Amino acid sequence: MSLVAWNLVKELKQKVSQHYGYxxxxxxxxxxxDFKLRYQGSFLxxxxxxxxxxxxxCVMYLVFARFLRxxxxxxxxxxxxxxxxxxxxxxxxxxxxxxxxxxxxGDLLRKIHFPxxxxxxxxxxxxxxxxxINLVVVLVFALFSxxxxxWRVLLVPLSIIELYLITLGLTLLLATMYVYFRDVxxxxxVLMQVIFYGMPIIYPLTYVTARGGWLAKVARLELLNPxxxxxxxxxxxxxxxxxxxxxxxxxxxxxxxxxxxxxGALLLWLGVHVFRKNTRRFAEVI
Amino acid sequence: MxxxxxxxxxxxxxSIDVDFDFPQRKAPVVLSVKDVYKDFRLPTxxxxxxxxxxxxxxxxxxxxxxxxxxxxISFDVRQGEFFGIVGxxxxxxxxxxxxxxxxxxxxxxxxxxxxxxxxxxxxxxxFNPELTGRENVYLNGSLLGFTRAxxxxxxxxxxxxxxxxxxxxxKLKNYSSGMQVRxxxxxxxxAQGDILVLDEVLAVxxxxxxxxxxxxxxxxKKDPTKTVILVTHDMNAxxxxxxxxxMIEDGKIVSEGDxxxxxxxxxxxxxxxxxxxxxxxxxxxxxxxxVYPEGLNAQCPLLRVTPVSGRxxxxxxxxxxxxxxxxxxxGDFYLAISLNDTRRGGITYDxxxxxxxxxxxxxxxxxxxxxxxxxxxxxxxxxxxxxxPNTEHPDETDMVGAALGVNSCSFVIRNSRNGDYALLSDRAxxxxxxxxxxxxxxxxxxxxxxxxxxxxxxxxRRAATSRQ
Numbered sequence: 001m002s003l004v005a006w007n008l009v010k011e012l013k014q015k016v017s018q019h020y021g022y023x024x025x026x027x028x029x030x031x032x033x034d035f036k037l038r039y040q041g042s043f044l045x046x047x048x049x050x051x052x053x054x055x056x057x058c059v060m061y062l063v064f065a066r067f068l069r070x071x072x073x074x075x076x077x078x079x080x081x082x083x084x085x086x087x088x089x090x091x092x093x094x095x096x097x098x099x100x101x102x103x104x105x106g107d108l109l110r111k112i113h114f115p116x117x118x119x120x121x122x123x124x125x126x127x128x129x130x131x132x133i134n135l136v137v138v139l140v141f142a143l144f145s146x147x148x149x150x151w152r153v154l155l156v157p158l159s160i161i162e163l164y165l166i167t168l169g170l171t172l173l174l175a176t177m178y179v180y181f182r183d184v185x186x187x188x189x190v191l192m193q194v195i196f197y198g199m200p201i202i203y204p205l206t207y208v209t210a211r212g213g214w215l216a217k218v219a220r221l222e223l224l225n226p227x228x229x230x231x232x233x234x235x236x237x238x239x240x241x242x243x244x245x246x247x248x249x250x251x252x253x254x255x256x257x258x259x260x261x262x263x264g265a266l267l268l269w270l271g272v273h274v275f276r277k278n279t280r281r282f283a284e285v286i
Numbered sequence: 287m288x289x290x291x292x293x294x295x296x297x298x299x300x301s302i303d304v305d306f307d308f309p310q311r312k313a314p315v316v317l318s319v320k321d322v323y324k325d326f327r328l329p330t331x332x333x334x335x336x337x338x339x340x341x342x343x344x345x346x347x348x349x350x351x352x353x354x355x356x357x358x359i360s361f362d363v364r365q366g367e368f369f370g371i372v373g374x375x376x377x378x379x380x381x382x383x384x385x386x387x388x389x390x391x392x393x394x395x396x397x398x399x400x401x402x403x404x405x406x407x408x409x410x411x412x413f414n415p416e417l418t419g420r421e422n423v424y425l426n427g428s429l430l431g432f433t434r435a436x437x438x439x440x441x442x443x444x445x446x447x448x449x450x451x452x453x454x455x456x457k458l459k460n461y462s463s464g465m466q467v468r469x470x471x472x473x474x475x476x477a478q479g480d481i482l483v484l485d486e487v488l489a490v491x492x493x494x495x496x497x498x499x500x501x502x503x504x505x506x507k508k509d510p511t512k513t514v515i516l517v518t519h520d521m522n523a524x525x526x527x528x529x530x531x532x533m534i535e536d537g538k539i540v541s542e543g544d545x546x547x548x549x550x551x552x553x554x555x556x557x558x559x560x561x562x563x564x565x566x567x568x569x570x571x572x573x574x575x576x577v578y579p580e581g582l583n584a585q586c587p588l589l590r591v592t593p594v595s596g597r598x599x600x601x602x603x604x605x606x607x608x609x610x611x612x613x614x615x616x617g618d619f620y621l622a623i624s625l626n627d628t629r630r631g632g633i634t635y636d637x638x639x640x641x642x643x644x645x646x647x648x649x650x651x652x653x654x655x656x657x658x659x660x661x662x663x664x665x666x667x668x669x670x671x672x673x674x675p676n677t678e679h680p681d682e683t684d685m686v687g688a689a690l691g692v693n694s695c696s697f698v699i700r701n702s703r704n705g706d707y708a709l710l711s712d713r714a715x716x717x718x719x720x721x722x723x724x725x726x727x728x729x730x731x732x733x734x735x736x737x738x739x740x741x742x743x744x745x746x747r748r749a750a751t752s753r754q
Contacts, residue, residue, distance in 0.1 A: 021433075022431045025432075025434075029428035029429065033417065033421070036421070037414075037417070105412075111412045112405060112412065113387055113389050114429055281391075283389045284326070
């Protein structure tokens with residue numbers, strides 16, 4: 001019985017590698033190239049991938065935690081802040097690079113037939129690698145700030161996968177639109193700012209809710225944004241289960257809890273669908 | 287009973303013979319293009335801005351026009367074939383190649399490819415200038431669908447062929463443009479693909495590299511597992527390498543089959559287009575200034591050489607042509623004709639100034655013919671001049687008018703019995719060795735002069751048969 005199952009797994013594996021083997025080879029090649037090119041010509045080279053977030057974190061820590069004293073009163077808030085910012089940075093990194101990826105790789109698409117989506121995926125995977133390095137740096141900070149990790153840490157990968165999938169959907173959508181309308185670049189620049197400040201990332205949600213009035217009620221709605229939901233989940237589960245509000249704690253009706261998940265799933269579906277519908281025309285349009 | 291069986295054997299024999307005539311017939315179809323149509327939208331106005339788009343929408347202007355690049359192309363390529371695609375610029379060749387390579391998708395029709403297809407289009411396969419030669423080879427390999435191990439296996443071959451061993455760890459931006467193309471070309475042809483698609487690549491690299499490419503193509507032509515699809519404007523290459531060819535004009539196949547016929551058809555269509563252009567130019571000039579075409583004047587307003595037989599001659603029959611003239615001055619006048627070799631240069635033959643005395647004044651047409659049997663393949667132009675005796679030196683003549691440019695007559699000789707290199711064929715003259723057979727062995731030259739000659743092909747086929 002187990003032998004049959006084993007054979008089935010083996011066959012499945014073979015089928016997957018047959019179908020996606022080529023895509024994986026190309027993806028590996030492109031990601032490696034992008035990573036190599038990013039730090040090319042600099043003296044410190046690949047060390048920048050760790051140094052850069054480290055230095056940025058120091059600046060942010062000084063500005064927000066020391067000078068502005070943005071805080072929810074707990075000692076772990078600076079780490080929570082860093083985690084939120086680097087999570088959002090993954091989204092901006094991947095959309096900024098991914099949005100231009102089809103157009104930037106135009107010379108390639110016009111010469112070889114290969115699945116175009118790989119170009120976009122490689123941009124998001126590149127951002128994901130940076131995100132992983134950032135997370136390691138955040139964890140080091142967390143250890144120094146005396147964070148107590150709980151069993152909830154195990155849930156973090158789930159949230160990261162969710163964040164990645166939503167971002168991928170969005171990036172596919174933006175990359176397709178950018179092929180036809182170059183204005184998308186500028187519109188997205190502005191939209192990113194709107195989304196960023198519309199989420200409790202550099203300010204704690206309690207900052208707004210504590211003031212009472214109608215604003216406090218509206219502020220809760222910020223959590224319906226799938227990006228806010230995932231980033232809050234990551235912060236909640238990784239570092240501060242007590243202080244970080246999530247959609248699960250703030251909303252009680254089941255349908256409200258479903259909203260960000262549905263939006264995220266829709267975004268992924270829309271991105272994939274629009275991209276697939278237009279992928280054949282890319283080589284002609286760019 | 288015995289007679290029966292012997293007939294049966296004979297029958298199989300003939301069928302084998304037929305197969306040798308078309309060795310590709312049996313090979314499987316690796317590329318099948320069926321009824322492919324492709325349109326492009328060309329923006330007529332700059333409708334990229336919102337304002338312009340709005341104005342166009344208000345006016346009801348579409349802002350683009352549809353260009354039909356391919357209209358119903360169907361053909362099959364079998365394994366082992368060296369298939370040439372020729373055609374004038376803008377005829378749709380490159381679009382067709384991109385559709386074959388699945389970079390573009392047809393509006394209608396289908397393309398089926400069996401095996402791994404390696405394209406080499408628009409000079410290069412998208413190299414990154416910031417990467418080293420080695421990294422680019424690996425990246426390209428992966429884009430073409432080869433795993434790292436597969437690229438490892440062909441890497442040395444690629445570098446050897448490109449002759450860039452010392453440069454592989456340099457960034458590509460430090461390569462000369464010739465080196466970049468050489469590397470890209472080597473990747474394309476040394477990659478272990480089944481179908482190689484090449485677009486205008488025969489002028490890659492210096493002479494030594496081209497010779498190497500020539501060797502490679504000659505080898506590939508014989509390889510029954512490799513299929514090559516080649517787009518080129520070099521008709522010599524088509525004749526040398528291709529086993530079959532096709533000509534595209536205005537998005538349609540106008541000729542398909544034997545590479546020699548197709549190449550000649552292409553040469554002819556270029557010739558016609560050029561003449562049409564000069565005629566148009568001269569027509570414009572005449573309209574604008576009321577002047578005569580080059581070489582003509584008020585005394586001799588018309589002098590034109592036109593072919594009577596076709597412009598492509600196989601050389602076995604004399605070339606027939608006519609000269610039309612208009613001349614009304616008193617006194618004797620003559621027609622002189624000269625034959626120019628367009629490709630090799632120089633005047634091949636001239637009638638002499640006082641040979642053909644014309645007896646009729648006014649507007650007349652006279653017919654001539656010229657035997658071509660002695661010539662090899664070539665491109666020729668017949669130029670005529672109208673002359674009258676010189677008043678001071680009666681032995682000499684003055685030119686009154688000349689049939690130049692569009693008024694001249696160009697024609698070509700194409701025959702597989704001929705060579706391409708020298709003007710005169712072996713039928714006209716031969717060298718004779720002044721030695722006995724001990725020192726010099728005289729071989730039959732006709733067979734070796736032209737690699738595409740019937741005899742040569744026969745020989746190759748016989749060799750192939752004996753190998754089997």
